[in-house]
Amino acid sequence: MTATLPSPDSGSAPPASSDADVSALELAPPDIERWRDGGSGVPFVHVLDAGRPGPTAMVLALTHGNELCGAIALDELLSQRLRPTRGRLILAFANVEAFRRFDPKDPFATRCVDEDMNRVWAEDVLRGPRDSVELRRARVLAPFIDSADALLDLHSMQEAGAPALTICGMTDKSVPLARALGQPETLLVDTGHAAGLRLIDRGDFSDPASPRKAVLVECGAHWERASADMAVDVTLRFLLQLGMVDAGWALARLRVAAPARQRLVRVGEGVTARSPRFRFLMPTHHLMVLPKAGTPLAEDDGHQWLTPHDDCVLIMPSRRAGRGGQTMVRLGRYEN
Secondary structure: OOOOOOOOOOOOOOOOOOOOOHHHOOOOOOOOHHHOOOEOOOOOEEEEEOOOOOOEEEEEEOOOOOOHHHHHHHHHHHHOOOOOOOOEEEEEEOOHHHHHOOOOOOHHHHOOOOOOHHHEOOHHHHOOOOOOHHHHHHHHHHHHHOOOOEEEEEEEEOOOOOOOEEEOOOOOOOHHHHHHHOOOOEEEEOOOOOOOEOHHHOHHHHOOOOOOEEEEEEEEEOOOHHHHHHHHHHHHHHHHHOOOOOHHHHHOOOOOOOOOOOEEEEEEEEEEOOOOOOEEOOOOOOOOEEOOOOOEEEEEOOEEEEOOOOOEEEEOOOOOOOOOOOEEEEEEEEOO
16 A cells, blocks of 8 residues: 655755755765675675674665765775674665666755655554655665664765764764764754654664664765765774774774864754745854844744744754755754
8 A cells, every 4th residue: 555655855846045056066976786785685785794792883874865975985885895893784875766866967856766764764654554665675674773783874964064963863872972983073962853753763772771872974065075074984983983893994094083072962942844935034054053042033834933042053954945844944052
């Protein structure tokens, strides 16, 4: 049975405002067809077993088909014939069908095929009657994901020049992992999305009683070279922290200087579009701080959003046209 799908966060509509300059893409999609057979029984999923006791770690790229940085990072590591020194390492290219359609002349069009793959991870959705390209892929990836003790999900962002950000989920349990990586500078604990459950919030990853942890790293702006450098860097740091790679080998390949300190932003609420008429009332940018509570921020369908407190931090304001159910920005504050 096929049911009506929710609207994806970014469909094929043209950008509504100043998206990254698509005429100057700095990254090209890697040839991942050579990584189709990873010995796992599922295409584009590689399971590398050290043959020694240790954790099961998973690194996921291409949750969204037009976010190239993660695919570049996995392509580089696989090209170097990476093998874990202990435990089991799973490297997976997720939304391959969307990635195959990537067109540098219209790069926003291939975020997904049918729906946002990072909103389908609730168990009732995975086991439910709905059908889509993304759901079919998520269902075959789920057993690998559910076997991971630690998971790194690699993404990128819309806004040109946007600094990288680690999303630790809706609880504090994965914050220690994000801090141990030492990269990037800004960490986030948020409230999730009204449109559906993210991968990093699935099952044990959000259960305070479970030791399993997951983080999502927004590595920088789509198609900027810096995002690929960050994706490689944070993946190496992830494997180093888990003791799964030789330290000398990994340290020699780090690409991005670690910040002097990391700062945590805690989100109190998200702003969700009610209709395609959503609009911001001012120019916005990622990590912008609005100093005064009550500042008019956005409006939609007769409703106006005001900043809820002083020193309100804007997290990843959308550069795309709003639609009902889409998260347009998250509002938080820095913690000491």
